[in-house]
Amino acid sequence: MRIEIILSGRGGQGILMLGRILGKTLARYTSYYVAGSETYATEVRGGDSRVDIIISDNEDEIGYVRARNADIAVFMYPSLMKNLSRYIKRKAKVFIDTTFIDIDSLREYDWTIISEPYTQISERIFGTSRVANMMILGHLIKETKIVDPEAVERVIREEMPSKWHDINIRSFRYMIDRK
Amino acid sequence: MRIDYISGNRAIAEAAIASGLKFFAGYPITPSSDIFEYLAEELPRRGGYVIQFEDELASIYAVIGASWTCSKAMTATSGPGFSLMVEGISIAVMTETPLVIAYIMRAGPATGVPTKTGQYDVFQAEYGFHGGLPIPVFAPSNPQEAYDLTIKAFNTSEILRTPVVLLSDASIANMFGKVLIREAGEIEIIDRRSIEILRKKGCEWSLDDVYEMKCVGDGYDIYVETLTHDEKNIYRPTTDVQRRLMWRLYRKIINNREVLFEYSFHNYGNKRCRNMIITYGSTFSSVSEAVRELNKNEEDFCVFKLKTLYPINEKIFYEKTRDVDKIFVVENNVGLYVKEIRSILRDKDVISISVIDLEYPDPDEIVERVREWL
Numbered sequence: 001m002r003i004e005i006i007l008s009g010r011g012g013q014g015i016l017m018l019g020r021i022l023g024k025t026l027a028r029y030t031s032y033y034v035a036g037s038e039t040y041a042t043e044v045r046g047g048d049s050r051v052d053i054i055i056s057d058n059e060d061e062i063g064y065v066r067a068r069n070a071d072i073a074v075f076m077y078p079s080l081m082k083n084l085s086r087y088i089k090r091k092a093k094v095f096i097d098t099t100f101i102d103i104d105s106l107r108e109y110d111w112t113i114i115s116e117p118y119t120q121i122s123e124r125i126f127g128t129s130r131v132a133n134m135m136i137l138g139h140l141i142k143e144t145k146i147v148d149p150e151a152v153e154r155v156i157r158e159e160m161p162s163k164w165h166d167i168n169i170r171s172f173r174y175m176i177d178r179k
Numbered sequence: 180m181r182i183d184y185i186s187g188n189r190a191i192a193e194a195a196i197a198s199g200l201k202f203f204a205g206y207p208i209t210p211s212s213d214i215f216e217y218l219a220e221e222l223p224r225r226g227g228y229v230i231q232f233e234d235e236l237a238s239i240y241a242v243i244g245a246s247w248t249c250s251k252a253m254t255a256t257s258g259p260g261f262s263l264m265v266e267g268i269s270i271a272v273m274t275e276t277p278l279v280i281a282y283i284m285r286a287g288p289a290t291g292v293p294t295k296t297g298q299y300d301v302f303q304a305e306y307g308f309h310g311g312l313p314i315p316v317f318a319p320s321n322p323q324e325a326y327d328l329t330i331k332a333f334n335t336s337e338i339l340r341t342p343v344v345l346l347s348d349a350s351i352a353n354m355f356g357k358v359l360i361r362e363a364g365e366i367e368i369i370d371r372r373s374i375e376i377l378r379k380k381g382c383e384w385s386l387d388d389v390y391e392m393k394c395v396g397d398g399y400d401i402y403v404e405t406l407t408h409d410e411k412n413i414y415r416p417t418t419d420v421q422r423r424l425m426w427r428l429y430r431k432i433i434n435n436r437e438v439l440f441e442y443s444f445h446n447y448g449n450k451r452c453r454n455m456i457i458t459y460g461s462t463f464s465s466v467s468e469a470v471r472e473l474n475k476n477e478e479d480f481c482v483f484k485l486k487t488l489y490p491i492n493e494k495i496f497y498e499k500t501r502d503v504d505k506i507f508v509v510e511n512n513v514g515l516y517v518k519e520i521r522s523i524l525r526d527k528d529v530i531s532i533s534v535i536d537l538e539y540p541d542p543d544e545i546v547e548r549v550r551e552w553l
Contacts, residue, residue, distance in 0.1 A: 020184065020355075027184035027357040034184060035321065036355040039538070053355075060447065063467025065321075065354055066539055 001058070003146070004067035006084055007051040009076030009097075011040060013119075014133030018074070019051030021155050022137060022147075029151035032057055037065045048080050055146070072144055073111075074136055075101060076118070085109055093143055095136055114143055122171060131171035139175035149176055181360050187351035190322040190358050191281050192217040194329035195253055197363050199370065201227045202245035202252040204238040206260060209293040210349040211283035214255040235260040239267030239280075246276045247403060249394035251333060251370065255281035258300050259290055265308040268342050272312050272428065274403050275392070277336035277371060279329070284348040286537055295537035296349035298460055298511040304344045305489045312428050315339075315439055316488040318346045320463040322356040324486060328441070334369045335439060338377070338384055339431055340392055346488065348511075350461035350539055383438050388431035433490050440492035444499060445482040447474055452481035455503045456532075456549070457520060459485040461539060462511050468542035469509075473549060488516065496523050507532050507549055511540055 005022075009015040016038055026034040032055050040049040056062045070088045075081050076097045088094065094111040096103070099119035106113055116139065122132035134156070141149055149172070156168050185193070192214045195203075203218045205211075219229045228245075232238045238254050245252040256264060261282055271278055282304050286297040305313045315335050319325040329345055336343040369377065371392045378386050390410070393399045406414040407421050432439070446452055447470060454473075458466045463484050473480045483499055485491075500506060506529045508517035514531035521529045532548050534540040 023184040023355055027182055034355075034357050036184075037350070037539070038186075038353045038355065060445065060467070064464050064539070064542060065356075066464075068468070068542075 001056055002061045003055040003072070004070040005053040005055070006067045006070045006073040006087060007053070008074065008080045008084060009049055009133075010079065011047045011049055013049070013076045014130065015049040015051055015074075015076060016040065018133040018137050019053060021134075021152065021159060022140075023053055024159065025147050025152045025155045026053075026055060028155065030147060033059050033062050035062045035065045048077075050080055050084070072140065072146075074140065076132070076136065077101070078105065081105075093140075095140055095143075097132065097136065099132075114139065116175070121174070125174065126167055126171055128167075131168050134168045134172040135174050138172040142176045149173075180362065180365055183358055183360055184355055185322055185358050185360075186213070187319065187322045187325040187347055187354050187356075188213045188283065189217060190325040191255070191329045191345065191347065192221070193358075193360055194326045195279070195281075195333070196221060196225060196227075197361065197366060197368075198330050198333035199251045199363070199368055200253055200333070201250035202242065203227070203229045203254065204232055204241035204245070204252070205254045205256065206232055206235050206238050208257045208260045210285055210296075210352040211255040211257050211260075211281060213352070214281055214283075235263035236267065239264040239271075242278050243267060243271050243274070243276050246271075246278050247395050247401065249371065249392075249396065251277070251279075251337070253279040253281065253333075255283065257283050257285050257293075258287045258303070261300070261303060261307065265303075268314070269308040269310050270405050271342040272308065272310055272314060273405050275340040275390070275428070276342065276403075277340050277392075278342050279332045279336050279345060280342060281329075281345045281347065283352050284346065286349075292537055294349060296461060296511065296539075297535070297537070298348060298462065299513075299515070301346065301488060301510075301512070301516050304346045312425070313432070313489050314342050314344060315432060315490065316344045316346050317441070318459045318486060318488050319351060320460055320484060320486070321351065321354060322358045325351060326358050326360065328486060330366055330368070331441070334367070337369055337371045338374060338386070338389070339435065340371065340389055341432060346460070348461050350464070354461065354464070385431075385434040388427045388434070436490040436492045437494075439487055439490055440495060441486035442495065443484045443486065445470075445484065447471070447481065449474065449479045449481060451479055452503055453479040454505045454507070454549075454553075455481050455483055455500060456507045456509055457483045457485065458509045459488060459516065460511075462509055462534075465534075465540040465542045465545055466509050469545035469549070472542065472546045478553065488519075491519070491523065493523050496520075500524055500527060503527070505530065505552065507552070509534065509540075509545055509549075511536055
């Protein structure tokens with residue numbers, strides 16, 4: 001079993017944090033092997049960021065730390081979407097932030113698209129776009145069930161400064177609890 | 180003991196702390212800077228010192244000085260910084276000063292592409308300083324190995340009184356993995372003060388050519404000589420003394436090849452290994468995927484991953500390659516380390532597959548290039 005995940009967005013959207021929280025949850029609270037890689041430009045704001053995460057129950061299967069046939073993908077910004085589309089499986093679950101991505105531009109892809117204006121919702125409900133990444137993570141876990149949401153909450157508490165716990169966990173729970 | 184999901188650079192920093200690092204001096208350079216950044220925050224809390232100097236020359240000499248106070252000392256750099264450090268490293272070789280240099284390769288030459296990867300500096304790490312005495316070089320291929328080999332690098336530097344290079348690259352720096360982190364009490368940590376105990380009780384290390392090291396503060400007059408010196412550290416410009424010194428410094432590393440040489444062998448379920456790929460560092464990641472593809476056609480590929488680039492244990496090479504038909508050496512440079520391998524396996528066909536890529540080499544390209552030879 002090899003599960004491949006691609007996360008992509010722009011500098012400042014929290015893609016690296018999203019990848020690290022997910023990776024740490026898998027490493028600390030499941031028995032899976034997990035590996036990954038981060039690519040990002042030098043700009044803090046504006047450059048493209050990409051995170052690949054590979055999960056497997058067999059250590060030999062995660063040698064290559066890049067996704068070639070992703071089962072799950074997240075796009076918070078459209079810039080890398082075209083380039084990365086060749087690494088995404090048909091019918092893969094792809095999470096799209098429609099705040100920045102025109103839903104009509106996705107017609108050419110044969111994906112199972114799950115979309116919400118995550119950044120807009122985050123601004124409206126929590127007054128900041130900074131927790132949109134955790135909202136997507138919540139949605140991703142709700143739809144794929146790759147880890148227990150409570151383990152993710154534990155990692156958010158372990159990894160983030162305490163003043164950020166509450167808002168990140170509330171954002172993480174938003175899609176999970178939404179009827 | 181705890182499990183975490185961390186990058187290769189973070190693994191090096193964590194392992195350095197677990198190994199008893201007390202002094203870090205450096206000048207920030209991508210892609211090594213996050214080692215510095217993490218240690219700057221963490222090491223002072225554990226009673227250590229972290230200093231940023233004006234350049235790499237000052238940094239390496241500060242590390243040498245700190246080591247002579249019996250503090251475990253290290254620095255971290257990349258190609259351009261290592262070039263500036265080589266004079267100091269040569270002095271550390273001559274004065275037999277234990278220290279660890281985390282060398283995180285970027286694409287070069289010159290300033291190259293700071294954030295991107297390459298394996299161009301394998302020979303510089305081994306031989307890049309004057310004096311012709313290579314030093315131990317460990318090359319991790321993932322964060323767990325970065326952690327384990329950092330501990331080994333510190334132990335080696337202390338036991339053999341030598342600078343040691345930990346050769347990583349930009350891909351491993353930003354590669355994440357599940358890492359088993361052991362704390363100080365859970366790993367074997369050796370320092371120079373325990374060498375005499377090791378020597379007396381007997382150990383796997385060959386210590387005949389290693390002299391006891393006294394440090395500044397031990398109550399002795401310490402004389403550190405960078406000129407050719409005899410056993411009492413006195414300058415003696417004679418062929419006889421030069422020969423004794425050179426051979427002793429050479430032997431002390433090479434005679435420990437069995438302890439120092441680390442590797443892993445992956446046969447992916449094949450009964451026989453007809454075709455072998457030898458690789459090291461971040462290129463292993465791409466090779467492991469390429470081999471899965473190649474083995475679909477029952478080509479019986481296996482992988483011999485080197486974790487130590489110097490010294491090499493030739494016996495293991497002969498053993499592992501005895502029944503192999505073809506040997507491919509895959510590396511992300513113009514074909515460098517393959518020359519070392521050819522000098523060992525003189526009766527075998529050793530094919531160089533050099534794939535220059537700023538990222539992880541594309542596994543499909545490796546497959547294609549290897550198939551040309553089948």
